[in-house]
Amino acid sequence: MPQLPLSPGSTLGILGGGQLGRMLSQAASRLGFDVVVLDPERDSPAGRVSAHQIVAAYDDPDALTALGRAADVVTFEFENVPAASIERLADAGALVAPGPTALRVSQDRVDEKTFLNAVGAPTVAFAVVDTLDDLVVGLTELGLPALLKTRREGYDGKGQVWIHAVEDAPAALESLGGRAAILEAKATFVRELSVIAARDWDGHMTVYPLGENRHEGGVLRTTLAPAAVDEKTQVRARAIAEAILDGLDYVGVLGVELFDLGDDVLLVNEIAPRVHNTGHWTQDGCICDQFEQHIRAVTGWPLGPTTACARIEMTNLLGDEIDQWRVLSAQADERLHLYGKAEARPGRKMAHVNRVLGSV
Known part of the structure; x- marks a missing residue:
């Protein structure tokens, strides 16, 4: 078991080679870590910006053994990685964060809602x-x-x-x-909010300001952050996030989607045991974004500041909307984040753009 905090030059393993893995790898590289990705897709978005990629299924025992030997700590970019794979890595002595409990709970909606209500995070x-x-x-x-x-x-x-x-x-x-x-x-809510929070190995926690989300056809379209909420709502969201983090003995960044029913009443829609689409605004709205925060948490580094330094409107680019890159990249108040995906299928998340609306 490696000693924490991991020093620069250590290796981070990531299960999953999509856009979240790509941005995690980029954040890890800025902090001096090498990254090895395990993903079944050759030349995955994350693999192309990492030191090495293992091309194999997420439950391939030989690939998991190789990943565990190569990496000083292993994390994952999305919750559909088999929980058994995380358990296999942990049982073999690899340092894994978040742990298998968080993944197992989040993969079953009944287990998830049962857990949430048990820790005082109410749901529908x-x-x-x-x-x-x-x-x-x-x-x-x-x-x-x-x-x-x-x-x-x-x-x-x-x-x-x-x-x-x-x-x-x-x-x-x-x-x-x-x-x-x-x-x-059915939840009769005023709006959907989300909160991005992090917890380290010692139980220290930090929470970003709330974001307000708008969906189209079940897909997130925009997040506006920091959301215009009163202090009671922010405090309640923070308490919910911290209860979930502690209840899971969690290490890393966690996304929590919330229904705002008004009158300071919040219900949890679902949790994501990873960096989250609604936290992309932090890349240009905070000194320490959610990707660096996750790397800091799992490698034992001090958690970074979560105070917003700008108001951001994050917009997902889906399918052939990626063709707007020439126009978007020329805007002084917008920053484009491209995912490196080869095929722009309809509805597929290809990139996002953060528009700076001003200081907070």
Whole structure:
């Protein structure tokens, strides 16, 4: 087990080679670390900016062994990495952060909501759905409309369907392919907020200002930060984030999506045990952004400052919107962050742009 804090020149392992892994690798490089990425896609976005990439499936035992031997600490860029892979690395003596508990909890929506309510981070009411009878009972108890989601996987609006009438229940369940599901009560919220927080190996925590998010078709379109919230809302969001971090004995950066119901009432929509799309604004709005913060946390370095130094509007560029790069790169008040993806498929996140709206 390496001694913390890791010194510059140490090696960070990242499971996942997408855009989050790419920006984590870039942040690690600025701090003097080498990076090895494990991803099944050859020439992945993260792999191309890292010292080395292992091309293999996330559950390949030989690849995991190689990653554990090469890296002084291993982290991951997204929560669909098999929890068993993280457990295998930890059992083999590798230093892994966040740990397998956080990944396991976040991969199942029932486990996630059960955990959140247990630590005092309230969610909407929900029901476990294994059969059509479960779904009908859940609709009766939670009311209509209600949102049916797969328990596992699904993101950016995928793997979920709204039910507006009981007679629509069979078709809704069938649309999820018979997978285990969760039914969630409708949340009548004023807006969606998110909070990005970090915790180190010693339990020290730090929290960024809230962001306000707007979605289109289930995909995040923009985040405005710092959000215009009162002090009570900021304090409540911080308390929720810290309760989650402590409850998971978490190390690293965590994203928490929140429903703001008004009157200082916040419900947790979901958590992401990683750096988060709604935290991209920190790259140009804070001295220490969420990617550097994650690297600092997992390598045992002191956590950086989270105070905002500018107001930012972050906008995701999807699909062929990436073709706007010439215009966007010429704007004095905008900073473009490209992900290095080869194919601009419809709805695929290709880049984001941070527009500086002024000082805070």
